[in-house]
Amino acid sequence: MTLEEVARRAKVSTATVSRVLNNLDVVRESTRRKVLQAAAALNYHPNLNARTLAGGKSRSIGAIVSNLSNPFFVDVLRALDAAARERGYDVLIEHTDYRVTRLRAGVRSLIGKRAAGLALIVSEMDPAVIEEIRASGLPAVYYDVGAAGGKTTNIRVRYETGMQRAVQYLYSLGHRRMAFAGHHAALSPLEVRKKAFLAAMKRYGRQVQSRAALSHDSPAGGAQAVRELLGSGFRPTAIVCVNDYMAMGVLRELRARGVAVPGDVSVTGFDNIELAEFTNPALTTLDIPRAAIGRMALEALLQEEGSETAPREVLLDPELVVRDSTGPAR
Amino acid sequence: MTLEEVARRAKVSTATVSRVLNNLDVVRESTRRKVLQAAAALNYHPNLNARTLAGGKSRSIGAIVSNLSNPFFVDVLRALDAAARERGYDVLIEHTDYRVTRLRAGVRSLIGKRAAGLALIVSEMDPAVIEEIRASGLPAVYYDVGAAGGKTTNIRVRYETGMQRAVQYLYSLGHRRMAFAGHHAALSPLEVRKKAFLAAMKRYGRQVQSRAALSHDSPAGGAQAVRELLGSGFRPTAIVCVNDYMAMGVLRELRARGVAVPGDVSVTGFDNIELAEFTNPALTTLDIPRAAIGRMALEALLQEEGSETAPREVLLDPELVVRDSTGPAR
DNA sequence: GTCTTCATTGTAAGCGGTTGCAGGGCTGCT
DNA sequence: AGCAGCCCTGCAACCGCTTACAATGAAGAC
Numbered sequence: 001m002t003l004e005e006v007a008r009r010a011k012v013s014t015a016t017v018s019r020v021l022n023n024l025d026v027v028r029e030s031t032r033r034k035v036l037q038a039a040a041a042l043n044y045h046p047n048l049n050a051r052t053l054a055g056g057k058s059r060s061i062g063a064i065v066s067n068l069s070n071p072f073f074v075d076v077l078r079a080l081d082a083a084a085r086e087r088g089y090d091v092l093i094e095h096t097d098y099r100v101t102r103l104r105a106g107v108r109s110l111i112g113k114r115a116a117g118l119a120l121i122v123s124e125m126d127p128a129v130i131e132e133i134r135a136s137g138l139p140a141v142y143y144d145v146g147a148a149g150g151k152t153t154n155i156r157v158r159y160e161t162g163m164q165r166a167v168q169y170l171y172s173l174g175h176r177r178m179a180f181a182g183h184h185a186a187l188s189p190l191e192v193r194k195k196a197f198l199a200a201m202k203r204y205g206r207q208v209q210s211r212a213a214l215s216h217d218s219p220a221g222g223a224q225a226v227r228e229l230l231g232s233g234f235r236p237t238a239i240v241c242v243n244d245y246m247a248m249g250v251l252r253e254l255r256a257r258g259v260a261v262p263g264d265v266s267v268t269g270f271d272n273i274e275l276a277e278f279t280n281p282a283l284t285t286l287d288i289p290r291a292a293i294g295r296m297a298l299e300a301l302l303q304e305e306g307s308e309t310a311p312r313e314v315l316l317d318p319e320l321v322v323r324d325s326t327g328p329a330r
Numbered sequence: 331m332t333l334e335e336v337a338r339r340a341k342v343s344t345a346t347v348s349r350v351l352n353n354l355d356v357v358r359e360s361t362r363r364k365v366l367q368a369a370a371a372l373n374y375h376p377n378l379n380a381r382t383l384a385g386g387k388s389r390s391i392g393a394i395v396s397n398l399s400n401p402f403f404v405d406v407l408r409a410l411d412a413a414a415r416e417r418g419y420d421v422l423i424e425h426t427d428y429r430v431t432r433l434r435a436g437v438r439s440l441i442g443k444r445a446a447g448l449a450l451i452v453s454e455m456d457p458a459v460i461e462e463i464r465a466s467g468l469p470a471v472y473y474d475v476g477a478a479g480g481k482t483t484n485i486r487v488r489y490e491t492g493m494q495r496a497v498q499y500l501y502s503l504g505h506r507r508m509a510f511a512g513h514h515a516a517l518s519p520l521e522v523r524k525k526a527f528l529a530a531m532k533r534y535g536r537q538v539q540s541r542a543a544l545s546h547d548s549p550a551g552g553a554q555a556v557r558e559l560l561g562s563g564f565r566p567t568a569i570v571c572v573n574d575y576m577a578m579g580v581l582r583e584l585r586a587r588g589v590a591v592p593g594d595v596s597v598t599g600f601d602n603i604e605l606a607e608f609t610n611p612a613l614t615t616l617d618i619p620r621a622a623i624g625r626m627a628l629e630a631l632l633q634e635e636g637s638e639t640a641p642r643e644v645l646l647d648p649e650l651v652v653r654d655s656t657g658p659a660r
Numbered sequence: 661g662t663c664t665t666c667a668t669t670g671t672a673a674g675c676g677g678t679t680g681c682a683g684g685g686c687t688g689c690t
Numbered sequence: 691a692g693c694a695g696c697c698c699t700g701c702a703a704c705c706g707c708t709t710a711c712a713a714t715g716a717a718g719a720c
Contacts (some may be wrong), residue, residue, distance in 0.1 A: 002706055013670045018708060028668065043465040048442040049379040049388075050706035053675050058379075068404050070603070078398065092441060093423045095411075109420060112378040115503075135373040219608045252608045274399070278549045278582040279611035341667055343700045348678060358698060380676035383705050 001044040010038035027126075052114060061301055062110030063119040064094040064103065066185070067217055070245045071273040072290060076121050076143070079294025087302060089116065097187055098217065100126045106329030110241060111136045117301030120145065121293075123185035124133055138322070141297045144192065153300035155314045157291055161283075162286040162318030163196035166268045169320055171204060174329035175238040175266060180212040181225035181250055182242035193270065195243050211236065215246075222249025230257065237265055237329040244269035244276045244285055251279055251325065272321050282322035288318050331373040340368035343512025345399030351376060375450040376393050382444060391631055392440030393449040394433065396515070397547055400575045401603040402620060405450055406473070409624025417632060419446065428515055428547065430456045443468045447631030450475070451623075453515035471627045474522065482640035483630035485623055486645045492648030493526035494533070494617040496570055496598045499650060500612075501534060504659035505568040505596060510542040511555035511580055512572035523600065539567065545576075553586075560587065567595055567659040574606045574615055581609055581655065602651055611654035618648050 003021075007014045012031060019027050020035040026033075028207040034268060038044075052058040063080055065073035077093060084091045092115060095104035103122060107129055110118055117132060125145040133140050139151035144153050170178060180197045194212060201210040213228040215221035222241065226249070229236065239254075241247035249270035251261060259265050261281055269276055269285035276283040333351075337344045337480040342361060349357050357365075368374075393410055395403035407423060414421045422445060424436035433452060437459055440448055448463060448470040455475040463470050469481035476484050500508060510527045524542060531540040543558040546549035552571065556579070559566065569584075571577035573618040577599035581591060589595050591611055599606055602617035626644060 001709095004706075014707075015671080015709075019669090022708085028670065031668080038498065043462065045438060045441045045466065047383065047444060047706050048439070049383045049444060050675090051442075051708080053377070053379045053383055053677085053705090054707040054709085056675070056708085068398070068408065069401060071399060074398050074404070108375060109378070111375045112381075112677060114377060114379060132373065222610075237505060248605065248608045251610070252612075255610060272547060275578065275605075278578045280581070280585060282582075334676075344677075345701075352678085356698065361698080377676050379706090382675040383675090383707090384679085386678085386705070443662095479689080489669075547708060549700090 001042050003046070006035065006038050006042055006044050009014040009042065009176075010107040057116045058116050059088060059118065060090045060113070061094050061117040061298065062092045062094065062106075062115035063297075064096060064106045064115070066096050066098050066113055066122045066124060068093075068095045070243065071275060072243060072245065072271045072288075073121060075273065075290035076297070079291040080119060080298050081198055081294075083295045083298040084320075087298070088197070089298075089302075096122060096124065098122075098124050100124050100129070104129050104132075107133060111138065117141070119143075119297045121297070122151075129154055139301050141300045143297070153297075153312055153314070155296055155316070157288055157316045159193050159196040159302055159316055159318070160199060162320075163193065163200040163240070165318070165320045166270075166286060167197070167200035167204075169322070170238045170240070170266060170268070170326065171208070171265065173238075173327065176207060176236070176329065177209045177232065177236045178238045178240060178250045179210065179229050179236035180210065180240050180242070181222055181229065181246060182212065182214050183217045183221055183225075183246065184214050185217075188221060209234075215242070217246060219245065219249030219252065221250075222246035223248070223253035226250050226253035226257075238326070239265060239267050241267065241269050244271045244273045244283060247285070247321065247325075248275065248279055248285055251281075251283070261325055264330055266329070267328040268326060270318070277323070279325070284316035284323045285321050287321050289316060292316075331372050334363040334374070336365065336368050336372055336374050338530050339372060354504055379637050385420070388444045388446050389418060390420045390422050390443070391447040391449065391628070392424065392436075392443070392445035392451055394426060394440070396426050396428050396452045396525075397453060398423075398425045400547055400573070400604060401574060401657045402575065402601045402618075403451060405603065405620035406624040406627070407593075409621040410449060410628050411624075413625045413628040415626070419632075420434045426452060426454065428452075428454050430454050430459070434459055434462075437463060437476065441468065449473075449627045449631065451627070469631050471630045473623060473627070483627075483642055483644070485626060485630075485646070487618055487648055489523050489526040489648070491611060492600065493530040493570070495648070496600075496616060497527070497530035497534075499552045499652070499654065500568045500570070500596060500598070501538070503568075503596065503657065506538045507540045507564070507566045508538060508540050508568045508570060508658065509559050509564065509566035510540065510572070510659045511552055511559065511575065511576060512542060512544050513547045513555075514544050515547075515549055527570055539564075545604075547576060549575065549579030549582065552576035552581075553583035554579070556580050556583035556587075560589075568656070569595060569597050574601045574603045574613060577613055577615070577655075578605065578609055581611075581613070591655050594660055596659070598656060600648070606651075607640075607653070609655070614653045614656040615616065615651050616648035617651050619646060622646075 003014045007017045081091050096102040121143040130147045134150040141153040182194050211234045213225040215224040269283045272285045272287035276285050333344045337347045410419050458478045465478040467569040471483040473485050492584040512524050513624035541564045543555040544555040599613045601613045606615045608615040
């Protein structure tokens with residue numbers, strides 16, 4: 001089915017059909033109905049590829065996340081999607097599984113599809129990719145990984161602040177041996193979180209001991225990290241996790257080993273995903289406003305388009321949410 | 331950047347550039363290099379819209395799921411994506427939040443983008459949508475909601491079998507008062523699962539009592555269902571959940587009310603998502619081969635394309651996975 | 661009744677690629 | 691030297707839709 005066939009059937013020109021389909025009000029009501037009827041009768045679906053080609057602009061924005069299985073990313077995505085939908089855009093979702101090659105491929109694909117803007121909510125990054133995006137001229141917003149110049153907005157979370165809050169809280173509960181359970185990601189924010197953790201530890205100097213174990217971003221990875229941690233002989237009284245998703249595995253593994261939480265070991269997460277409230281015990285964590293991030297990302301992208309003054313940099317402070325996975329050190 | 335600019339810079343025709351970019355081996359090596367160099371220098375990204383328009387065929391397949399927050403859907407999506415990627419396709423992800431209007435919109439969008447095929451992994455459905463897809467002529471695969479005719483493949487899970495296994499297992503543990511915690515979905519498979527549960531119950535006739543509570547698909551919804559269930563005075567010794575995702579909320583709410591699992595009440599889930607293993611207690615559930623579903627969906631779509639004989643109907647049997655959330659009735 | 665104006669609709673030139681067909685340059689053969 | 695034949699390229703039509711501009715006809719102005 002093409003525009004032309006519809007036009008033929010409605011006995012009008014393709015231009016008119018196009019006008020009707022795009023709600024240009026210049027069309028006479030009777031003509032409009034005729035066209036709509038013809039389109040319906042033919043089960044006509046406008047070719048969106050042709051549309052954006054001819055129109056020059058696209059109504060979709062591209063979003064790339066690292067891991068669709070980690071609810072954090074999905075939450076941001078959903079907010080982004082909802083906001084986009086409100087403005088008449090749809091979003092093309094791409095995911096990388098933390099691999100830079102896939103990041104690059106995703107970006108290329110999105111640019112190739114001529115997305116109206118790019119949202120990179122990823123932990124891995126590569127300068128070349130940033131440069132490629134900049135050169136493409138597309139408005140972009142980066143979460144955590146900073147990028148400068150061009151139509152770029154950065155949304156970042158002050159992990160140092162967050163980690164400090166967590167560590168300080170644990171310290172105040174008497175914890176002096178703390179471990180970090182994270183995962184390898186080419187760059188921030190995981191690296192950042194780990195560094196933030198170490199920095200927070202450093203403030204206490206010799207008073208506290210710490211140690212870090214890295215695995216992959218999943219509950220299984222969290223469990224693995226615990227095994228590594230405990231296997232090493234280091235006996236932490238608290239484990240700070242890079243995120244809630246991994247923390248779920250940390251909790252399970254501790255339980256499996258007969259370690260009571262928070263009796264023997266306290267555990268904290270990061271992100272405050274919905275599930276953090278449903279673990280047993282409920283997880284103490286640091287809240288990041290995921291919905292706001294998604295919304296802001298979209299705003300930023302469309303604003304750039306309108307060339308209004310967009311906030312080039314947004315900073316968010318994680319809030320400590322105390323639940324049941326933390327308690328006084330034994 | 332357009333093909334033409336690259337051509338100009340490389341001092342060749344657009345046809346040649348196109349050939350190079352598409353790896354048509356007829357091009358002389360030296361020319362090829364020249365073109366590639368020009369393209370790189372210009373940070374050229376082929377316009378995929380123009381490409382599919384001109385080429386007539388697209389390299390992306392569309393996938394629609396009901397709820398991105400429910401890991402079940404994400405798991406099949408990932409498998410689908412991986413399989414697609416292997417064949418040189420990418421997948422356009424659409425999600426509906428269980429709303430038929432969004433389903434319809436998603437399908438239209440996907441057809442408009444001229445996806446090479448459609449995978450509908452959704453719980454809600456509408457005959458009109460099925461008809462629209464059929465009329466579009468696109469190969470499609472449906473998970474659970476059956477559709478007939480056209481280039482259609484159905485993948486379905488024998489919920490009756492699964493539910494029977496769960497109920498029978500619970501029955502053998504002495505349970506006689508069982509409840510079902512599910513959620514409203516316009517159609518299958520939720521309705522199907524509920525019906526399957528009721529059917530399984532019916533086999534025991536008067537010997538067992540049952541009751542169902544419906545909320546929305548989330549841990550919070552599961553908690554809500556428990557509140558409704560217990561608030562009604564019905565005191566089940568076992569709660570069968572429509573899926574693991576909701577079961578997580580069921581577990582939490584029971585705990586919050588001081589109900590021991592499985593001491594006082596046994597709980598079963600459905601799907602066997604990764605997290606089922608990480609709940610406390612670990613969840614007894616019914617396994618559905620999500621990865622296989624994703625893979626099969628893709629195979630089916632591409633097979634249709636090649637017009638080979640594709641299995642029109644695939645049936646899967648859920649396996650009972652016993653963990654720690656079930657035990658003898660009190 | 662004639663001319664201007666406005667509301668509608670049509671014409672046709674792209675948008676950025678792909679691809680069938682034609683053509684130019686070389687090679688090898690007689 | 692002359693010619694067939696193969697490589698490699700270029701030409702140009704077309705994919706389906708948007709949109710600037712032209713054209714049509716009816717209504718209003720004088």
